[in-house]
Amino acid sequence: xxxxxxxxxxxxxxxxxxxxxxxxxxxxxxxxxxxxxxxxxxxxxxxxxxxxxxxxxxxxxxxxxxxxxxxxxxxxxxxxxxxxxxxxxxxxxxxxxxxxxxxxxxxxxxxxxxxxxxxxxxxxxxxxxxxxxxxxxxxxxxxxxxxxxxxxxxxxxxxxxxxxxxxxxxxxxxxxxxxxxxxxxxxxxxxxxxxxxxxxxxxxxxxxxxxxxxxxxxxxxxxxxxxxxxxxxxxxxxxxxxxxxxxxxxxxxxxxxxxxxxxxxxxxxxxxxxxxxxxxxx
Numbered sequence: 392x393x394x395x396x397x398x399x400x401x402x403x404x405x406x407x408x409x410x411x412x413x414x415x416x417x418x419x420x421x422x423x424x425x426x427x428x429x430x431x432x433x434x435x436x437x438x439x440x441x442x443x444x445x446x447x448x449x450x451x452x453x454x455x456x457x458x459x460x461x462x463x464x465x466x467x468x469x470x471x472x473x474x475x476x477x478x479x480x481x482x483x484x485x486x487x488x489x490x491x492x493x494x495x496x497x498x499x500x501x502x503x504x505x506x507x508x509x510x511x512x513x514x515x516x517x518x519x520x521x522x523x524x525x526x527x528x529x530x531x532x533x534x535x536x537x538x539x540x541x542x543x544x545x546x547x548x549x550x551x552x553x554x555x556x557x558x559x560x561x562x563x564x565x566x567x568x569x570x571x572x573x574x575x576x577x578x579x580x581x582x583x584x585x586x587x588x589x590x591x592x593x594x595x596x597x598x599x600x601x602x603x604x605x606x607x608x609x610x611x612x613x614x615x616x617x618x619x620x621x622x623x624x625x626x627x628x629x630x631x632x633x634x635x636x637x638x639x640x641x642x643x644x645x646x647x648x649x650x651x652x653x654x655x656x657x658x659x660x661x662x663x664x665x666x667x668x669x670x671x672x673x
Contacts, residue, residue: 454492454553456560461488462568471571471581483534492553502549508567511548541673542579542644544571574638577671582608588631601630628655645671
């Protein structure tokens with residue numbers, strides 16, 4: 392059912408994530424040639440023994456791959472409509488953070504919107520946006536390109552590696568984030584929505600069936616439109632007992648919601664209760 396355009400005022404959601412594959416694997420360079428692999432994705436075991444002719448510092452270890460800390464998989468940076476705000480409040484210029492790697496002199500970062508989250512571990516990052524920094528965090532200088540058609544925003548995947556005079560580490564694991572999106576935007580227009588449960592409503596059935604209502608942002612208070620959640624009326628179900636935004640669970644770019652019917656049996660044991668999933672959509 393694609394009838395979701397709201398969020399509870401008190402609850403915020405989080406995306407379910409797909410566990411990333413372990414570290415990407417790359418072929419080692421032939422040490423006899425004394426070269427770094429194409430693209431620098433890997434390194435030779437002889438890297439610490441090569442002299443100046445090999446372009447490496449003798450006795451210097453190549454740093455380990457950095458451990459990524461933020462954003463985590465499925466993180467939504469916020470409304471696409473904040474693109475004109477200063478960097479720290481700009482949802483289109485997210486901050487990327489990782490753990491320091493011992494011996495690293497600089498870090499290189501890549502991000503692209505050309506790969507799917509489910510297959511991100513095999514992404515080749517063609518035409519990637521790149522960044523270089525000596526710090527353990529980085530923010531793009533310009534707003535990242537996004538779509539303004541629902542669902543607004545864009546999904547990016549990213550990775551980082553640590554480098555010094557001896558060479559660069561393998562790339563880190565690949566993570567993904569949704570730029571210009573927020574877990575409370577069920578219709579994908581970039582504005583937060585409101586979902587309200589009314590578990591005591593009768594809704595035309597005998598007993599406490601319950602209802603839920605959604606309100607779209609950013610209309611002014613005098614013109615806010617309510618939408619009643621479409622759900623089979625069940626007597627004494629208390630549908631709408633709890634409501635929550637849960638982020639983009641099904642990966643289509645729209646935020647989703649879960650609504651409980653704590654008193655519903657639905658043919659099962661009395662007072663078994665149910666939690667129902669409602670995908671968002673335009």
